[in-house]
Amino acid sequence: MLNSPSAAGHIAITRVSKYFGKHKALDNVSLELKPGSVTVIIGPSGSGKSTLLRTINHLERVDEGFIQIDGDYIGYRREGDKLYELKEREILRQRVNVGYVFQNFNLFPHLTVLENLIEAPIAHGVPREQAVARAYALLEVVGLRHKAEAWSRHLSGGQQQRIAIARALALEPKVILFDEPTSALDPELVGEVLDVIKKLARSGTTLVVVTHEIGFAREVADNVVFMVDGRIVEQGSSEAVLNRPQHPRTRNFLSRVL
């Protein structure tokens, strides 16, 4: 159920820059993520981590460079040497490949847990019965099958985030992006959410996780990327970046979060 059918979810970010007015939020970022890999992005507030995640599913348009998932240009189609921006409907179709988990869960509060999980699949044409069956299987994965009929607003923060992760999986994405998935949680609820993400880490889906949980990164990440001022200052295996950081900015940052 959790396994991707093939080695899909290869992300290639090539010389991407993004401006907000005159402010350069992303500055010539290049990054390649292998199918099924887990990448943790760390860096101080304002360094461009969320902006980078948002460009990966075209919630932000890049100003320079391009992003590909399994060769498809995100938000664009290529003709010869030119890229043409996709229409909204085509962008939505492309986004099915990319799940997104937000800091504040963003569940639909007026829907039950089950309804939260079947809404997108049904909107994408999955028959209701099939969507429900998959929803129950996903609830099993996040350990919340018994909450199917609960109102999402009645769940704890940790439970809501686990449901949000199940929802991100509902359309069988190739890639899941997590933007500080535990930073809105009380400390005692962080572990249950990280445990679910750890479980996904062995499923074949490509994961990109922005987090300050260095212990989690050490345990789960294949790659760690450190950003400052919209630039990647250092990247490499988690072992290299976390245990033997080369750049003084990385050392300084790690000494403050550890």
Ligand code: ADP
């Ligand atoms: P991080 O997630 O690392 O904290 P962000 O990607 O949110 O950083 O932000 C990077 C920079 O871009 C910050 O200086 C932020 O203020 C700016 N920024 C982000 N989103 C917007 C926006 N929609 N409009 C203007 N500036 C933005």
Ligand code: MG
């Ligand atoms: Mg952010």
